[in-house]
Amino acid sequence: MSTTTATHHDDHAHDSHGHPTGLMRWVKSTNHKDIGTMYLWFSFAMFLFAGAMAMGIRAELFQPGLQFVQPETFNQLTTLHGLIMIFGAIMPAFVGFANWQVPLMIGAPDMAFPRLNNMSFWLLIPAAILLIASIFVPGGAVAGGWTMYPPLSVQGGMSVDMSVFALHILGVSSIVGSINIITTIFNMRAPGMTLMKMPMFVWTWLITAYLLIAAMPVLAGALTMLITDRHFGTHFFNAAGGGDPVLFQHVFWFFGHPEVYIMILPAFGILSTIIPTFARKPLFGYASMVYATAAIAVLSFVVWAHHMFTTGMPVAGQLFFMYSTMLISVPTGVKVFNWLATMWKGSMTFETPMLFSIAVVFLFTIGGFSGLVCAILPVDIQLQDTYYVVAHFHYVLFSGAAMAIMGGVYYWLPKWTGHMYDEKLGKWHFWLTTIAFNVTFFPMHFTGLAGMPRRIPDYSQQFAEFNMISSLGAFALGLSQLLFLYVVIKCIRGGEKATNQVWEGAHGLEWTVASPAPFHTFETPPQVK
């Protein structure tokens, strides 16, 4: 980003040790802001790539019959779409936010381990190359779903090995990144900033980092067993050799459910930052938010088998996982109530970040409710592996995580670039995204209830109308994101000069530094009262 280059030239005082310029500035960067920027661009590129795959999926599902792709290719599209969106788009975007914002919010000069930080980012590149290159190997990309259940994934070609290796690399990157974030938060807070004075975003990332450290090795374990089953004659998941295919699902979802919270807790943090700013009122129930987040994190490790209600667990197991899943919606509800109470009797304005945040509260709650419907085990028997589940997780992941990311980008973009974004275009982007999103995904509740399985390239005619609506919505949703790209680039290139404070109601250390934030900040720690 050219503006940040300019800043760093302004910042002569710190140039004495001479950091690299040009390409080498990015390759060798140990600066949390540059690395954050790279994470965010990487994430956006992956978002567009996996989004293009979704366009392929929706084109095929536009009408009954096979029009564009054959079933095997279709399965590759859904699988890669899921893997890349989760591991390539959502997760790196949040790490990008953490890099930029955590040091700025706690008054630290940089991350605790700048070189590790560089490594965490650059590990993403070989992983992305492996995933994308796997499309071109004989047999094509992975086609067994992002969940990669054996025995199906044991049948797959070498793309399975490439993807597993990619996920191993991403796991290393996440763990290293998390250790870095935890260390930074514990050791580098400005004097006076006690844990219970930390901004909510920092809290949510602290808890997320612990979730990552606990969950990613579990995924690595499951995937390693998969690889040894594929190539080294073990039978972890092969009943003929004394193994059990369902074991994989248990291990996978022991990672997988915390993983979904890894993708939403930082989003909660972003909402908890934006809503008070535009309500001009402190966050309601700060302490209970912290406790609710911690409760969600702990509970997220004991609900995993709600993804496996149709595997035929014994009654005791089914009951346990139904109850625990119902329980986890209580702290989730508390968060929603707290955001509403923050808005209550505030003095609200509705700039783009606030619009995104309100939409996320509203739409994420719909996703929470459909999660609750799925938690009722007998009902989930009808819904498991249908479009209803697809609707559920897009309401929590797109209109939860992804739209919170968009809101966060608009919110901090002036601080990052020094320019205000184009408010009018931002609002256009917001409305187009929100409307198109609902047109795309709301009908999926209906198709799922009426019995349409997920992961099928073709469907019976009773589902034709809703699928067509979904597809039209999806094309609009995809196109709207190009507008986002345009707004961001426009803002980097120029625009109204941003003040340090940027938003009237904003609080926190990041608003005390210049806009754009200088290359080095807080070299002498600020004092927090």
Add this chain to the structure above:
Amino acid sequence: MNKKAIFFPSTVLAAVMSLVAGSAQAAYELNLKAPVTEIASQIYDLHMLIVYVCLAIFVVVFGFMFYSIYKHRKSVGHKAEQFHEHHTLEIIWTIIPALILAAMAVPATKTIFAMKDTTAADMTVKVTGHQWKWEYDYLDKDVKFISTLATSQDQIQNKAEKGENYLLEVDNPMVVPTGKKVRVLLTATDVIHAWWVPEFGVKQDAIPGFIKEVWFKAEKEGIYRGQCAELCGKDHGFMPIVVEAVSEDKYNEWIDAKKAAATAANAGADKEWTKDDLVANGKVVYEKNCAVCHQVTGAGLPPAFPAITGGKISTGPVADHLALVLNGKNMMPAWKALLNDVEIASVIAYERNALGNSVGDIVQPSAVKAAR
């Protein structure tokens, strides 16, 4: 590519028009299918209950939000108050949802116990998932058959008009008597599948190497259609489940007819067949069972599914060919469990002497019988 580019805008247009006009099909279906078993109606009621509870909470909570958005905005001059805690309120909105959920858990728990009770069944059917077909084995009746998709490739590839039950029709439906408790034992031979009939409220994964139990008792005669509900590879979308619930008399007639057909098919096993007859019969068997992977033309889909035309096995020694078909290998199923002697002899004859091959030899059904 070019054809598709032109094809797309015009079909989009036509399709959108039909969207507006609506169609004769039962379209815009909004809810779960009408239940025909006790369990399915309990599920239906549970679903309605939880939806109403959610809707009520939703309306109240977002009523507050939109009221606030309307009233507490800067543009109408509202000044922000600075409260940020209220312990009683926070405790209330933690406890109330917890109580509502506890109340929901009670009926759900009851239904779970009922679903799990597979005792005192009137009959048992073992259902096995294969890539990409279902096998039904009526354990106490000695009736066994394979059920595959009946929709033609032409319909799927848009070369023929799509029928009313497009993708939801099979050649051999499962038939059950109404009013009887049917226990279903589920397993699979290759990957995980899931057997699902929405009207029965039954969905159970079929897991290779394990047997899982479910049950249903159909209260109403009719034809009920479901689909495989666990991604199982290429043709996961093309392995429907069709169950016909009929009166007990009709069910018994059907059992007798199935038995008679099986006897007739086996009778052919001991007679001497000519090559031409086997090849002719083999075409039917091949296209029904083998073409999904090896393709109608015999070209296969390498590397996963090798070609039959000029293939190493299909042009090699006939004994190896027979052994492979009987016992399978990797993704190739062991057909000895699925096809009878005549069918296996026929399909081998067809593979060796058609599809571009002309090896010349055959195996007799009697030899297949001996090799089992």
